[in-house]
Amino acid sequence: MKPPHVLGRRPRVVVIGGGTGLSVMLRGLKERPLDITAIVTVADDGGSSGILRSEMQMPPPGDIRNVLIALADAEPLLAQTLQYRFKEGTGLAGHSLGNLMLAAMREITGDFVTGVRELSRVLAVRGRVLPAAAHAIELKAEMEDGSIIEGESKIPLAGGRIKRVFIEPADVSPLQEAVEALIEADAILVGPGSLYTSILPNLLVPQIARTIVESQAVKIFICNVMTQPGETDGYSVSDHLNAVRLHVGEDLFDYVIVNNGEIPPQVQDRYAEKGATVVHLDLDEVTKKGYKVIADKLVLFRTYLRHDANRLSHHIYQLVESWMLKKG
Structure with missing residues (x-):
């Protein structure tokens, strides 16, 4: 067989x-x-995810971000950039760029799940990532x-x-x-x-x-x-x-x-x-x-x-x- x-x-x-x-x-x-x-x-409510969850009334993006990067066919530098966590800046320190991108995609598409789907396409993710x-x-x-x-x-x-x-x-x-x-x-x-x-x-x-x-x-x-x-x-x-x-x-x-x-x-x-x-x-x-x-x-x-x-x-x-x- x-x-x-x-x-x-x-x-x-x-x-x-x-x-x-x-x-x-x-x-x-x-x-x-x-x-x-x-x-x-x-369910995440700590760190950058917790802040975005509270301030933007959205699902926490941190675990989603990690899974997207794990499944992505992305250049190592791009993956490293998405995981980058800002060290300085009022309101910016502590946030990872990938979390902010997911928050932006939610705003652009009007829906968190659609935002995840679109970012998956951009990153050539091998598979689907769903909350x-x-x-x-x-x-x-x-x-x-x-x-x-x-x-x-x-x-x-x-x-x-x-x-x-x-x-x-x-x-x-x-x-x-x-x-x-x-x-x-x-x-x-x-x-x-x-x-x-x-x-x-x-x-x-x-x-x-x-x-x-x-x-x-x-x-x-x-x-x-x-x-x-x-x-x-x-x-x-x-x-x-x-x-x-x-x-x-x-x-x-x-x-x-x-x-x-x-x-x-x-x-x-x-x-x-x-x-x-x-x-x-x-x-x-x-x-x-x-x-x-x-x-x-x-x-x-x-x-x-x-x-x-x-x-x-x-x-x-x-x-x-x-x-x-x-x-x-």
Whole structure:
């Protein structure tokens, strides 16, 4: 049987999340013969994104910007320019040029989603980038001590353990294009990224999780390599999966991709200074819940630990290919 990408179309892959981890993975995936749609969180309320969100009543552009650049066929200097953050200037300091361009495109086109689409065309983005909702949402967390923390940027700084997160308005309308992409998907990937502040805000948008549950696509969770201080302190792989189930009410995934490569002690020590530790792979607990696990050496270390985009995309592509062949 022929591979799926020569059966008349490329496999349709939807990736859900936000933050640096998602962008790293997309840099690898865009080199594969895949039709990619990225659904990105609109809960960010800190820094440049937070200011533009508040002053211009628009969805926060930061995560969208990072994903656009990751998927773009842009010259390195252009990508660097879009990521440039101004250091001086009243009202300008702290803003990235890419965020300001997205704000300008919204003003020019009259609509944030259209602005993202047009900037995607200018940057020759390989795939589609969609916000989970057309409007910004506010993320709140109920902590284990019963207190409520308001705002995505404040949650990791609260210093307690998170019981659950929720969004307001709870009935925000999902972007219809995002729902349609999930319905048509051959594979749905969730993560990597901040569990409570990048991943779950997408899944809490009405219809998003329900559409994933009902989808016949292969569903894959890419687990973080390190815990995140203030969010997932001490979490194992199964703890991440349990948190998703707690929030959406069902198990979403067929496969879990995790790192089992050795992380040098000096690197672990550097992360430990900031309160982060290696996410423990409790394999028996994960497989007992019915998940299939793909474990490999998936990290690179330069200044920070990052997923090895090439190896990660290789595993994802193999999974998608075998799933499609199985479906016929």
